[in-house]
């Protein structure tokens with residue numbers, strides 16, 4: 001079962017999304033700020049990271065840059081999550097090394113599609129078991 005690291009500082013968003021992913025069969029790890037997200041990714045090497053961009057300590061762009069600069073974590077797909085649908089935000093996320101991008105409020109089927117595409121490409125577990 002794929003292990004997803006969710007980096008999100010908003011408790012309500014975090015609880016809702018993690019519960020919905022768990023119901024789909026994903027194992028969900030949680031980090032509540034950017035620095036903890038980087039540390040958790042290094043320690044746990046998840047299959048995919050969902051990265052909120054607006055985060056305390058270090059923001060999602062900086063956290064992604066740090067992960068993509070390190071050999072151990074550079075191949076973990078990162079999907080940026082932001083409240084802004086502006087194309088500059090998307091460009092900024094891709095520039096920071098994010099593999100894909102989605103906007104809040106989360107539309108679960110759309111996000112799952114992006115997650116499954118990236119999980120399939122990474123060659124590991126291809127999808128949830130249930």
Ligand code: MN
Pocket residue numbers: 008009010052053054055
């Ligand atoms: Mn946030």
